[in-house]
Amino acid sequence: MAEYPLTEEQIDSYRRDGFVELHDILSAEEVADLRDALEEAMQAPSTSGVDRTGRSDYDRVFLQKVNLWADHEGVRRFTCHPRIAEVARRLAGADRIRLWHDHALIKPHVDSKPSPWHQDLPYWPMEQQGALSCWLALDDVDETNGCMHFVPKSHTWGKLEPINLINPQDIFGLTPEPAEKDFTPRPVPLKAGSCTFHNGLTFHYAPANRGSTPRRALVIIFMPDGTTFSGKLHCVTHDLGLSPGDPIIGERFPVLAPVGVG
Numbered sequence: 166m167a168e169y170p171l172t173e174e175q176i177d178s179y180r181r182d183g184f185v186e187l188h189d190i191l192s193a194e195e196v197a198d199l200r201d202a203l204e205e206a207m208q209a210p211s212t213s214g215v216d217r218t219g220r221s222d223y224d225r226v227f228l229q230k231v232n233l234w235a236d237h238e239g240v241r242r243f244t245c246h247p248r249i250a251e252v253a254r255r256l257a258g259a260d261r262i263r264l265w266h267d268h269a270l271i272k273p274h275v276d277s278k279p280s281p282w283h284q285d286l287p288y289w290p291m292e293q294q295g296a297l298s299c300w301l302a303l304d305d306v307d308e309t310n311g312c313m314h315f316v317p318k319s320h321t322w323g324k325l326e327p328i329n330l331i332n333p334q335d336i337f338g339l340t341p342e343p344a345e346k347d348f349t350p351r352p353v354p355l356k357a358g359s360c361t362f363h364n365g366l367t368f369h370y371a372p373a374n375r376g377s378t379p380r381r382a383l384v385i386i387f388m389p390d391g392t393t394f395s396g397k398l399h400c401v402t403h404d405l406g407l408s409p410g411d412p413i414i415g416e417r418f419p420v421l422a423p424v425g426v427g
């Protein structure tokens with residue numbers, strides 16, 4: 166499969182609901198290669214970002230390593246995969262799409278904690294909206310082992326306060342008119358090699374992993390070219406000397422689609 170056969174209905178559904186599920190974006194062979202690469206990358210020293218693979222409360226939500234693509238060729242092949250980036254570009258409606266960062270999110274099956282309801286954009290140092298995540302399943306996932314859940318249309322609620330992922334606040338305390346908001350979550354079970362894309366403002370959650378093996382996902386986060394820095398402290402930009410209003414560009418944030426640009 167060269168290009169993913171993304172339909173207009175899927176693009177409409179992403180824009181209406183704030184997320185969309187896409188089946189078999191990777192072949193079985195690619196899934197096997199990515200599992201091997203991720204396994205190696207999780208063991209290797211991290212030169213470029215967050216490495217939370219210890220025993221804290223946070224690690225019971227998920228073990229996390231950020232920007233694996235920068236250190237590991239086998240992961241880079243997938244984080245920078247033109248098929249995935251082109252889907253991101255079309256969903257975002259952008260002329261050019263850049264990588265923001267990738268991260269592995271491994272939800273342990275022992276003493277596991279849920280990933281609390283949150284939006285992503287409040288954590289990111291971006292002045293614009295429009296960034297989006299590809300959550301790529303490396304194991305079959307359902308409600309027993311930590312599949313993603315989304316609240317349809319919650320991306321229309323605006324950017325709220327960041328949620329504390331260890332001791333989450335009541336999200337209804339954060340939304341200005343909670344009574345008007347339909348908080349009916351939709352679980353999205355996936356087969357390995359399938360994915361969801363979600364808008365940076367869409368509320369999402371994953372239950373604890375009650376399965377018998379870790380739940381492995383690679384999350385690839387994209388931003389439209391032209392996204393500018395807000396000044397918020399973030400592990401991916403903290404050493405770059407950016408000032409508010411500066412474009413988030415450079416070799417850490419390559420243009421991934423269209424191919425051959427930037």
Ligand SMILES: O=C(O)CCC(=O)C(=O)O
Nearest residue numbers: 270280285298300371384
């Ligand atoms: O994988 C999870 O449990 C949560 C994922 C998540 O919060 C995200 O991709 O933004």
